[in-house]
Each structure stands twice: as structure tokens, then as C-alpha cells.
Amino acid sequence: MRKGTYIVLIVILIVFLGAMYLLFGKDNISKDRYSTTFIIGDKTIWNYSSRSWGTLQNYKNIGEINWKKFTVYEDNKKLGNYLVWYDDKWYFFTDSKEAVMTNGGKILAYNSNHPIKVADFKEEVVDSSDKDIVDFVLSDHDLSTSSKFTVSKKITMDLDNDEEQETIYCLSNAFATEFIPDTVFSYVVVKDGTNVYYLYESTEDNKGTNSCRPFIHHIIDVNNDNKYEIIVSCGYYSAEQQLDMLYQLEEDKENNTTSYKIAISNQ
Numbered sequence: 001m002r003k004g005t006y007i008v009l010i011v012i013l014i015v016f017l018g019a020m021y022l023l024f025g026k027d028n029i030s031k032d033r034y035s036t037t038f039i040i041g042d043k044t045i046w047n048y049s050s051r052s053w054g055t056l057q058n059y060k061n062i063g064e065i066n067w068k069k070f071t072v073y074e075d076n077k078k079l080g081n082y083l084v085w086y087d088d089k090w091y092f093f094t095d096s097k098e099a100v101m102t103n104g105g106k107i108l109a110y111n112s113n114h115p116i117k118v119a120d121f122k123e124e125v126v127d128s129s130d131k132d133i134v135d136f137v138l139s140d141h142d143l144s145t146s147s148k149f150t151v152s153k154k155i156t157m158d159l160d161n162d163e164e165q166e167t168i169y170c171l172s173n174a175f176a177t178e179f180i181p182d183t184v185f186s187y188v189v190v191k192d193g194t195n196v197y198y199l200y201e202s203t204e205d206n207k208g209t210n211s212c213r214p215f216i217h218h219i220i221d222v223n224n225d226n227k228y229e230i231i232v233s234c235g236y237y238s239a240e241q242q243l244d245m246l247y248q249l250e251e252d253k254e255n256n257t258t259s260y261k262i263a264i265s266n267q
């Protein structure tokens with residue numbers, strides 16, 4: 001090829017790349033490079049990379065994380081940036097390898113190449129002002145509105161950055177000891193104005209103790225879009241294993257609906 005042809009090809013390539021950059025946007029291109037490892041408690045490790053999720057389970061892979069620096073939170077409060085090390089549970093160390101004590105709370109840690117927001121939320125007890133939504137959820141599952149609970153908590157905050165507050169409700173009668181329900185139920189719902197989104201939803205005949213009691217582990221913005229994702233966890237009565245699920249608000253543009261879907265879980 002002649003030199004002139006090369007120059008024309010290079011110019012076409014530069015114009016093409018420039019057009020792609022403008023078309024897909026700087027923001028989107030950089031979001032494709034987002035890469036994060038999340039530690040959720042002692043049993044769950046998730047990887048978020050190139051907009052997709054994966055889990056890290058085997059010991060060899062866990063070893064690759066050892067002595068890496070993570071931003072560590074306990075019960076929504078930042079503990080600091082620490083080196084992590086795993087031996088059946090996570091241990092945290094300062095740069096000079098001094099051990100950092102935790103209080104036995106819920107641990108979330110991340111190592112990321114992009115900003116991650118962790119919400120500092122306050123959990124409150126459901127009260128009479130929540131009667132309408134609680135009755136709605138119970139009636140929706142043919143349960144008596146006088147059902148007793150072992151968990152009835154709520155968190156009120158702006159989850160989707162529209163300057164309106166949403167409320168997350170955790171309602172469950174799992175692990176009841178003072179009463180024996182015919183049906184064991186656990187629901188995690190988000191009330192957003194008049195919309196009710198179901199996240200975790202379980203209704204079972206009471207056949208013993210292997211029910212799962214849900215709680216909100218952490219609330220984080222994992223993809224930096226100013227909308228929070230919700231980590232719902234669930235503890236089993238009879239097992240050490242804990243179910244961890246990351247819920248993300250997804251838009252179905254075709255049907256013009258939104259719902260919370262599980263982006264990744266440890267099962």
C-alpha cells in the first residue's frame with residue numbers, strides 16, 4: 001500500500017474511534033472497566049467486572065485476595081482500609097500488620113477501581129403507622145392481619161436518588177418460640193410511593209425449623225449510578241450457611257415496569 005493509503009486508513013480509524021467514544025459516552029466506556037471484589041460476611045465473595053457478576057468460592061481463589069487492601073465496613077459504619085486475610089473467617093490488619101478488632105457485626109468489605117457508596121441506614125421497629133403496608137403484604141399471601149412476627153423492622157431512606165423516601169420492610173415469623181404458626185413466612189419489600197416491590201418472598205407450611213430469617217445486610221451502590229442495591233441476607237436456624245442476595249432495581253423498558261431482581265447470590 002502507498003503511504004497516502006495508510007494515512008487515509010489511520011484518519012478513518014481515528015474518526016471511527018472518536019465517533020464510538022461520543023456514541024457510547026465516556027461514562028459508559030469507563031463503567032465497562034469497573035471491577036470490584038466484595039466480601040460479605042465470612043462465606044460470600046462476589047466479583048463485579050465488566051458489568052457482570054461472579055462468585056469466588058474455592059480456597060485457591062480466596063488465597064489470591066489474602067493481604068490485599070479492602071475498605072471494610074461493620075454494621076454500615078466504616079472501619080477503615082485494611083489488609084484482609086482468610087482462615088475460616090476474615091481477619092483485618094493495618095499496613096504494619098497489626099490486627100484490627102471487629103465487634104462481631106455484619107461485615108462488608110470491597111476492593112474496587114471505582115467509587116462505591118455504602119449507605120449508613122437506621123433500622124426501626126415497624127409500628128402502627130405501617131399498618132396499611134403490613135396488612136397489604138399479609139393479605140396478599142392469604143395470611144391473617146393479626147399474624148405475629150419474630151422480625152418486623154423497617155429502614156427508611158432515598159434508595160433511587162429521586163429525593164423521595166422509600167421504606168424497606170423485613171417481616172417474618174421464622175424461628176418463633178413463643179407461638180407456633182401454621183405458616184412460616186418471610187418477606188422483604190420496598191414501598192416506593194404507591195408501588196410495593198417484593199424482594200425476598202417465602203411462604204411455607206410450618207414443618208419444623210429449617211426456615212430462613214431475613215435481614216438487610218448492607219445497602220450499597222455497586223455500579224455508581226446513584227441508585228442503591230440492597231444486600232438481603234437470610235439466616236437458617238439449623239445451618240451455619242447464610243443466604244446472601246444482592247438485589248438491583250431493574251427497568252423493563254418494553255413493559256414500562258420496574259422490579260428488584262437478584263443480580264448475584266451465594267447459591
Ligand SMILES: [Ca+2]
Nearest residue numbers: 159160162164
Ligand atoms: Ca427515592
Ligand SMILES: [Ca+2]
Nearest residue numbers: 221222223227
Ligand atoms: Ca446502583
